[in-house]
Amino acid sequence: MLPIFCHLLKKCFATVNLCILVNGVFLERGKITMNTPSQELPQMRVTTPVPDMGSGPIPVEPYISPEFFEQEREKIFKRAWLQVLRVEEIPLAGDYQLIDLPVLNIAVIVVRGQDNQVRAFHNICTHRGNSVTLQEKGNARTFVCGYHGWVFNLDGSLRARPGEEYFSDDTEKCDLGLLPLACDVWNGFVFINYQPEPAVGLLDFLGEIGRDMEGFPFGELSHIARYRARVKVNWKAFTDAFREGYHVAMVHGQSIPDSMNSPTNPQGVPVSARLFGSHYSMSTWANPEHQPTPSEALAWKLGMTFSPGEQLDLGGVNPSGDDIWWFDMNMVFPNFFAALGPGWVFTYHFWPRSVDETDWTMNIYQMEAEDYGQRIAQEHTKVLLRDLLYEDLSTLESTQKGMSSGVLKQLHISDGLELAVRQQQWVVQQWVNGDGDPGQI
Amino acid sequence: MNQKLPSQFAAFESLAVVWACATERERHTLRLTSEFEQLKQLYDAVLPELEQIVAYLNQFPMGQLPEQEQNLLYLALSCMEVTLAVEAHGQTTVPGGFDPARFEVDF
Numbered sequence A: 001m002l003p004i005f006c007h008l009l010k011k012c013f014a015t016v017n018l019c020i021l022v023n024g025v026f027l028e029r030g031k032i033t034m035n036t037p038s039q040e041l042p043q044m045r046v047t048t049p050v051p052d053m054g055s056g057p058i059p060v061e062p063y064i065s066p067e068f069f070e071q072e073r074e075k076i077f078k079r080a081w082l083q084v085l086r087v088e089e090i091p092l093a094g095d096y097q098l099i100d101l102p103v104l105n106i107a108v109i110v111v112r113g114q115d116n117q118v119r120a121f122h123n124i125c126t127h128r129g130n131s132v133t134l135q136e137k138g139n140a141r142t143f144v145c146g147y148h149g150w151v152f153n154l155d156g157s158l159r160a161r162p163g164e165e166y167f168s169d170d171t172e173k174c175d176l177g178l179l180p181l182a183c184d185v186w187n188g189f190v191f192i193n194y195q196p197e198p199a200v201g202l203l204d205f206l207g208e209i210g211r212d213m214e215g216f217p218f219g220e221l222s223h224i225a226r227y228r229a230r231v232k233v234n235w236k237a238f239t240d241a242f243r244e245g246y247h248v249a250m251v252h253g254q255s256i257p258d259s260m261n262s263p264t265n266p267q268g269v270p271v272s273a274r275l276f277g278s279h280y281s282m283s284t285w286a287n288p289e290h291q292p293t294p295s296e297a298l299a300w301k302l303g304m305t306f307s308p309g310e311q312l313d314l315g316g317v318n319p320s321g322d323d324i325w326w327f328d329m330n331m332v333f334p335n336f337f338a339a340l341g342p343g344w345v346f347t348y349h350f351w352p353r354s355v356d357e358t359d360w361t362m363n364i365y366q367m368e369a370e371d372y373g374q375r376i377a378q379e380h381t382k383v384l385l386r387d388l389l390y391e392d393l394s395t396l397e398s399t400q401k402g403m404s405s406g407v408l409k410q411l412h413i414s415d416g417l418e419l420a421v422r423q424q425q426w427v428v429q430q431w432v433n434g435d436g437d438p439g440q441i
Numbered sequence B: 001m002n003q004k005l006p007s008q009f010a011a012f013e014s015l016a017v018v019w020a021c022a023t024e025r026e027r028h029t030l031r032l033t034s035e036f037e038q039l040k041q042l043y044d045a046v047l048p049e050l051e052q053i054v055a056y057l058n059q060f061p062m063g064q065l066p067e068q069e070q071n072l073l074y075l076a077l078s079c080m081e082v083t084l085a086v087e088a089h090g091q092t093t094v095p096g097g098f099d100p101a102r103f104e105v106d107f
Helices: A002-011 A066-077 A202-213 A235-240 A294-302 A372-393 A396-404 A415-433 B007-019 B024-033 B036-057 B067-081 B083-089
Strands: A020-022 A025-028 A031-034 A081-086 A095-101 A106-112 A118-122 A137-139 A142-144 A151-153 A158-160 A180-186 A189-193 A221-231 A272-276 A279-283 A328-332 A336-340 A344-354 A357-367 B103-105
Touching: A066 A344, A066 A415, A081 A095, A081 A106, A081 A202, A106 A189, A180 A202, A202 A272, A202 A279, A202 A328, A221 A344, A221 A372, A235 A344, A235 A357, A235 A396, A235 A415, A272 A415, A279 A415, A294 A372, A294 B036, A294 B083, A357 A372, A372 B036, A372 B067, A372 B083, A372 B103, B007 B024, B007 B036, B007 B067, B024 B067, B024 B103, B036 B067, B036 B083, B067 B083
Parallel strands: none
Antiparallel strands: A020 A025, A025 A031, A081 A189, A095 A106, A095 A137, A106 A118, A118 A180, A142 A151, A151 A158, A180 A189, A221 A357, A221 B103, A272 A279, A279 A328, A328 A336, A336 A344, A344 A357
């Protein structure tokens, strides 16, 4: 009954002016209202138009189908801008890192040239295909292939070949530079694109989500932690776990029982959200009645930490101007999350290896510690976030296992609580089977 | 001198022998593999004194700690390492959490 009602109602409205009734939740332009007869439940303010993303349950198939994964590889990962490094990791001319990207079946050298420009090349000698470098990172003036000694400049051009005099005209050096990928930098974040000449530039790809983050002092933060795990879960099921606050009450019920949850907001409904084409941004709610633990209170006394607390007046955060705001979770499609808080950042990368295996990395950044109290407070952020991620990662493999059985055909989600989950599967469909990047059409 | 800590903090010497570890990986491993009572002992002894420890360390410029002061900092960092375990979990590992052996801590 309800799905039919939704469908009829949908037909009455244009895409921008969408209003659907799902499980008692009205989804209007700019607002999601929880329709309840008794107490007033918190509302997530959606401050952008919401596209017609369908309604009702979403299919399990894309999370478990190897065939669909191959299409994602071709249609998403080979076309999207992918975030790979921070500029601080290659600060000097000649600095490079070798990045293995199984999802693209490639390895990429990201190198800062003598001209200070950052470039990306396939780690494939243009002679007979050997790896040009075997080092994960370093500083070089040239790259020398270990097979026949071909030498490449940092801008990728072929500098020299032993036995040059034996090569004929159809192997001109100028045509045999390292094969490039597109490479660009946004606020210190290095992105690459498998297409040497992508249809859309990085700035346009990021669009409004990028603009909302402008002004955040990324370059002033210290890199304080890196954690990694290889998890037997589909990359989308992995990102789903962070695309909502609904899980917090259960998964983090012991560790942060009252940071995002309270009797007035028992489900940890985010305070606001923004849908930007393929990307999604949400702002989490900070419980004003949060009781800091002794270590939290001390960390805030000494410096700052991840738990809700004072807000620094930084640019690039709280784009919807929420009064009660903890941090923004910016989800840059397909696989890069940047959580921006008042004085700290953590990022997630989700690198698919197969339909049911993903490499995950978390990097944590915080304001430079100017004294030892701030250094110790930074440790609190690291430890707290790390323990939370132990909790987050714990549900993923059993979830994938359940879906992989093929017995469950659909996922019954709440738009009021899990809108970003619906959005991701819709965006994925647009890239794989639809018109392409919804942010560019 | 074979004291790990500055003499002002001699009371923590036996704790420092165990917990004054230089890297996150070491401190984290120690947290996961110790007895819970050891975590609680560290927390109960050092957390109330952290402000004093900070005041003492702040006499030194950042990144320029002599060896004993370095150990004191590591002890303080270990104290932070065990806070959630003591305050929330009541055990050394995160209850029902992801396998720590598969969770890589780079730094």
